[in-house]
Amino acid sequence: MTMAFTRPRGTRDFLPEEMARRRYVEGVMREVFESFGYGEVQTPTFESLELITAKSGEDIRRHLYHFKDKAERDLALRPELTAPVMRLYINELKRSPKPVKVYYIGNCFRYEEPQSGRYREFWQAGVELIGPPHEEAEAEVVALAMATLERLGLEGFEVHIGHIGVLRRILEDGGVREEDQNPVMNAIDKGEEAALKGLLEKLQVPEESRSVLLTILELEGPSREVLGKARALLAGRTGVLEELERFERVLCALGFFGVEGYRVDLGIARGLDYYTGTVFEIYAPRLGAQKQICGGGSYSLTETLGGAPVPTCGFAFGFDRVLLALEAEGRKLGGDKGPKALVVPAGKDLLGEAIRVAASLRKSLPCEVDLMKRKLVKALGYADSRGIPLVVIIGEEELAKGCVLVRDMKTGAQRDVKVEDLGSIKVHE
RNA sequence: GCCGGGAUAGUUUAGUGGUAGAAUUGGGGACUGUGGAUCCCCUGGCUCGGGUUCGAUUCCCGGUCCCGGCCCCA
Known part of the structure; x- marks a missing residue:
C-alpha cells in the first residue's frame, strides 16, 4: 500500500x-x-x-x-x-x-x-x-x-x-x-x-x-x-x-x-x-x-x-x-444521538423488506438497517456493541402474519408487532 | 521562531544488523432465525528520504507528523 x-x-x-x-x-x-x-x-x-x-x-x-x-x-x-x-x-x-x-x-x-x-x-x-x-x-x-x-x-x-x-x-x-x-x-x-x-x-x-x-x-x-x-x-x-x-x-x-x-x-x-x-x-x-x-x-x-x-x-x-x-472537569456533554433501533432481515432475501420497514419506522424512531447480509447472531452482536436498544427482526414467519419481531436488547423480551403499528413502538428505559 | 521526548497492523504493544510476533478491533465460520461466552480462519504493520553496510525496521543524518514546554495567543 x-x-x-x-x-x-x-x-x-x-x-x-x-x-x-x-x-x-x-x-x-x-x-x-x-x-x-x-x-x-x-x-x-x-x-x-x-x-x-x-x-x-x-x-x-x-x-x-x-x-x-x-x-x-x-x-x-x-x-x-x-x-x-x-x-x-x-x-x-x-x-x-x-x-x-x-x-x-x-x-x-x-x-x-x-x-x-x-x-x-x-x-x-x-x-x-x-x-x-x-x-x-x-x-x-x-x-x-x-x-x-x-x-x-x-x-x-x-x-x-x-x-x-x-x-x-x-x-x-x-x-x-x-x-x-x-x-x-x-x-x-x-x-x-x-x-x-x-x-x-x-x-x-x-x-x-x-x-x-x-x-x-x-x-x-x-x-x-x-x-x-x-x-x-x-x-x-x-x-x-x-x-x-x-x-x-x-x-x-x-x-x-x-x-x-x-x-x-x-x-x-x-x-x-x-x-x-x-x-x-x-x-x-x-x-x-x-x-x-x-x-x-x-x-x-x-x-x-x-x-x-x-x-x-x-x-x-x-x-x-x-x-x-x-x-x-468530567462534564457529560450531550446525550446519546445514535440510532434507537436496528432493523435486521432474518435471511438475505429479506433485506429489501427490511429497508421498507425501516423507512416507515424512521418516521417515528431513528433507526438503521443492517446492510451486511450477515447472520442474525452477528447482527445482534453489532446492535449490542453499538448500544442500539431495539432490534426489529424481519422474518418469513412474522411477515406471513403482517408482523415483525421487536426485541428489547436490555431485557431480551420479544414480541410481534403489526407492521402498521410500528409507529407506536418506543424505547423503554 | 526556539527547545525536549517520540513514531512497529485501525488501536495498545513485543522484538531484531539477516525484512516481524501478540492482544484487541474489523470480516467470515463452528451455530442453515436470536447478542454480550468459547474456538477456528482471514484482512492488516516496521513514518518518509538519504548515509553506513553484503544486507537497515534496527545504527547515523535530515524531513514529516505526534506529544509536551518556551514565546504568544484562543
Whole structure:
C-alpha cells in the first residue's frame, strides 16, 4: 500500500463521538447568546490581507496564513473574527436599528507551533455588541460570557477585568501619542518589564507618569480593594480619574447582571491593538499553559476599516479550550444521538423488506438497517456493541402474519408487532 | 521562531544488523432465525528520504507528523 495522506500539521479530524460533544456545546452557546438577543452571522473563511492586518498588531501578522489568488489578490485565512464581523457590520448592518447584536461560531487559522490547547485551525465563538455608548453594554458582554460558561456547567474559571482606557490616558498625559501607545500596550500585555521601561524612556515619559503606570499595572485583586488603591494613586489626575470612574460604572453595572466573584486586574492589556476601554480575560487554570478560554472588551475598529465611529464591545471564546476545560472537569456533554433501533432481515432475501420497514419506522424512531447480509447472531452482536436498544427482526414467519419481531436488547423480551403499528413502538428505559 | 521526548497492523504493544510476533478491533465460520461466552480462519504493520553496510525496521543524518514546554495567543 502506498503511504496514506496525513492531516496538515496542527489540524484535527473530529469523529462522530467528539462531534456530538462539540455540537452540544455549540448548541448551548447559541441558546445563551440568543437569550440575550444576539443573532448569528457567518463571514468568509478568508478575507483580504489588508482587512486582517489592519490594527491587529505585528504579532498576528507573523502568524498568518496568507496567499495570492489567481488574480494576484492578497488574501489571508482569518486569524480571528472580530475584524471580519466589523467589516460585515460596515458593509451590511450600519443602518440597522441600534443596538446591533451579533454572534458567530467559526474556525480560525494561525501559523503557530501546535501544543496542547493550541492548533493551527481552531474555533472561536463570540459576540459583538455595536451601538450603545454606555458602561452597561460593556458589562453585558462580560455577564454574557460568564452566563455561558455557567450554563455549560464549567466550575473552575476565573474572570479578570481591567481597563485599557486608564492606561492609555496615563500615557496620553505623559505625552505619548496614540500610535506610540500600542507598542507600550504590547509590552505590558507580554509582561516584558525591561522592554516596557525602555520604551517609556525612549518616549520621554515623565518620571512621575512612569511610576504611576508601573504601580497601577501591579494592582490586582477584589474590586473594592484595587479601586481604592487606584483612586489614591491617581489623586489629582482628573483625566485619568475620569477613565477610572468609567471603569467603576462598568463594575457597578456588573452588579445589575448579578455578576460577582471576578478580580480586577489593571495589568491586562490584550494582544490586539484595537482595544480601548474595559478588557477582560477568563482562565480555566487546570488547562495549564493554554488556560485562557476567553478574551474581550471594548474596542475601536470601525474607523480603521473605513466606517463611522461607533461604540463596540465583544468577546471571543476559544471554543476548543472551553471544550477541553469542560472535559477536564468530567462534564457529560450531550446525550446519546445514535440510532434507537436496528432493523435486521432474518435471511438475505429479506433485506429489501427490511429497508421498507425501516423507512416507515424512521418516521417515528431513528433507526438503521443492517446492510451486511450477515447472520442474525452477528447482527445482534453489532446492535449490542453499538448500544442500539431495539432490534426489529424481519422474518418469513412474522411477515406471513403482517408482523415483525421487536426485541428489547436490555431485557431480551420479544414480541410481534403489526407492521402498521410500528409507529407506536418506543424505547423503554 | 526556539527547545525536549517520540513514531512497529485501525488501536495498545513485543522484538531484531539477516525484512516481524501478540492482544484487541474489523470480516467470515463452528451455530442453515436470536447478542454480550468459547474456538477456528482471514484482512492488516516496521513514518518518509538519504548515509553506513553484503544486507537497515534496527545504527547515523535530515524531513514529516505526534506529544509536551518556551514565546504568544484562543
